[in-house]
Amino acid sequence: MIIARPEWFGTRKYGGWGISIKTWQGAVYIAGVVSFLVLIQLTPLNTEQRAIITGAWLIFVFIDLFDVMWKVKKDEREYLHEAIAERNAAWAMMTILVIGILTELLYNAMQKKIYVDPFMITALIIGAIVKSITYYKLEKEA
Known part of the structure; x- marks a missing residue:
């Protein structure tokens, strides 16, 4: 477990794969992820630096959310x-x-x-x- 917690999310049953937000903590987590992506795009870096930072952030988020998807409890x-x-x-x-x-x-x-x-x-x-x-x-x- 990195940052996100499985109890913040539920299984996505309609509209695709993955997880859905279940608690306010999950909503804050997703808002933080998106806000940080927007912030990266607004920084005065060159395109290559921005792409590297964005890629690293997306890899981190993917790993974090994959961990959550793996651990979400289902009956x-x-x-x-x-x-x-x-x-x-x-x-x-x-x-x-x-x-x-x-x-x-x-x-x-x-x-x-x-x-x-x-x-x-x-x-x-x-x-x-x-x-x-x-x-x-x-x-x-x-």
Whole structure:
């Protein structure tokens, strides 16, 4: 635990991933994070210095909030609901990636070239690898 405390936040159930503010301390923490980012941008530093400080701050905040997300307490029902929601989100994202790849292939084929954005292909491959590893690990533990 760095600065933020898990009891200040709850799980985000609607509108994305992560955490939601639960107490006034969480609101103050988020306001402080945003205020410091604004302050960094208003300092009379050159662009490179500002980018380095901003990057370091964002890495720190990410680590701090990831720690909180890991420690937020959930009951068994919340875990099940989250798993179903995550599965549905993954299917939706995979469908959009596949449609995007097919659209890109068709568009490029009409221009007599073959090209697909490697990030879209990589996202599908990494997703398949993570799913395979997860299944393997869960079956070994069962």
